Amino acid sequence: MGSWSVFECSKEQKVVNFKFESVEDFKPAALGKSLCMDFESVVSAFAKTPEERIKGALSSYIYDIPQYPGDPVDGGIHYARYVRLPSSLIPQKQPSLLKQFAPTIKEYIGMGASFFDIGPGPEWSVTRNTIPSLSILNPATYIAVDIEVEFTEEACKTIAQAFPSMTVESIAADFHKESLPYPESGVSVVWYPGSTLGNLPSRFGQTFTENPFVAEHLKLLHRPQNSASNSSESQHYLVLLMDSRKDNADSMVNLYTSAEARGCFKSILFKLKRDLQADSFNPEAFTYNPCWNGQSSAVEHTFTALESQKFSITDCFNGREAEIEVSEGETYVLANSLKPSYEEMREMLVRSGWQPLESERDAEGLFHIHLARASI
Numbered sequence: 001m002g003s004w005s006v007f008e009c010s011k012e013q014k015v016v017n018f019k020f021e022s023v024e025d026f027k028p029a030a031l032g033k034s035l036c037m038d039f040e041s042v043v044s045a046f047a048k049t050p051e052e053r054i055k056g057a058l059s060s061y062i063y064d065i066p067q068y069p070g071d072p073v074d075g076g077i078h079y080a081r082y083v084r085l086p087s088s089l090i091p092q093k094q095p096s097l098l099k100q101f102a103p104t105i106k107e108y109i110g111m112g113a114s115f116f117d118i119g120p121g122p123e124w125s126v127t128r129n130t131i132p133s134l135s136i137l138n139p140a141t142y143i144a145v146d147i148e149v150e151f152t153e154e155a156c157k158t159i160a161q162a163f164p165s166m167t168v169e170s171i172a173a174d175f176h177k178e179s180l181p182y183p184e185s186g187v188s189v190v191w192y193p194g195s196t197l198g199n200l201p202s203r204f205g206q207t208f209t210e211n212p213f214v215a216e217h218l219k220l221l222h223r224p225q226n227s228a229s230n231s232s233e234s235q236h237y238l239v240l241l242m243d244s245r246k247d248n249a250d251s252m253v254n255l256y257t258s259a260e261a262r263g264c265f266k267s268i269l270f271k272l273k274r275d276l277q278a279d280s281f282n283p284e285a286f287t288y289n290p291c292w293n294g295q296s297s298a299v300e301h302t303f304t305a306l307e308s309q310k311f312s313i314t315d316c317f318n319g320r321e322a323e324i325e326v327s328e329g330e331t332y333v334l335a336n337s338l339k340p341s342y343e344e345m346r347e348m349l350v351r352s353g354w355q356p357l358e359s360e361r362d363a364e365g366l367f368h369i370h371l372a373r374a375s376i
């Protein structure tokens, strides 16, 4: 497992700078292993047959911020606009359910917890989703964990300003790949709203409760890094809010038809070209469509190839190369939005070692929220 760099955050205004002056200066290795697009994930997403392909393997890459002027990898910019759209269900409607559920959480966690905000998102999301609940939960330490450095910095600044006496830290890394540095004793809380868990991959022909990626990820979230954190003084909780499966498939698919949502998903292809040095790859030769898959309870963000192309990708960390072949008319599911029913989510929590303690649904049946305790 990786070793984490945890940064203390300041309250000072951040000056936004590109990391590189131009495309010529860009070096994918400088992003670090967890923020650079993963070579194996690309190979699996573009495997020869649909049965072999891992669907949604590139979901985490819709949030990137440009690294040099003119960088087309700009999903994070689109995402920051998307959350503000009145039609964006989770960003617009989840804050009230989170706030309503916070006193229930407080009864379990008490005072002085370490609060891991898993994927805080842009400043607007932190202000609306996290601050009202933090005012009730009042943890001793807040730790922002996000694959996008910019989001961890914004979250830290916003929280440090709102809660001057709270210890505020950040970790920029891929939480699908690494376990978190939980304290050895005391109470820790994994705060996981936004249906972010829904970005995990899926396999052809499997249901949500059979999804091994979700089960493994949920296990990773409660796996302590060392045995001392297994002690009886250590209590570890998960707060998980998910967008619910709905009878009307169009209502789920239509969430992703705006220009802002499309911009997030199309950014994946530009990131592939940039990070894996796929110089001959044409990211423009695809159409994007969100499609509902009832078997896996997922909106599948599907790219259809407008032309056949062959391109090579390079892993900048070890020099490995692979040739990818795309066929005209073939479809590739590069990102997922998993939307399990309430029952599916509870079953999955239990299967992956979490004991559900409390849960709630909003009046319209749009979401469900769960409080669970690590049981293994």
Ligand SMILES: C[S@@+](CC[C@H](N)C(=O)[O-])C[C@H]1O[C@@H](n2cnc3c(N)ncnc32)[C@H](O)[C@@H]1O
Pocket (backbone or CB within 6 Å): 059, 060, 063, 090, 091, 118, 119, 120, 121, 122, 125, 129, 145, 146, 147, 148, 151, 173, 174, 175, 176, 177, 193, 194, 195, 196, 199
């Ligand atoms: C759907 S947004 C949720 C934002 C906010 N928590 C909310 O409730 O609205 C997902 C966030 O998780 C981050 N993220 C997604 N996949 C990630 C991964 N594998 N590792 C670390 N961060 C990830 C994204 O950068 C983004 O900030």
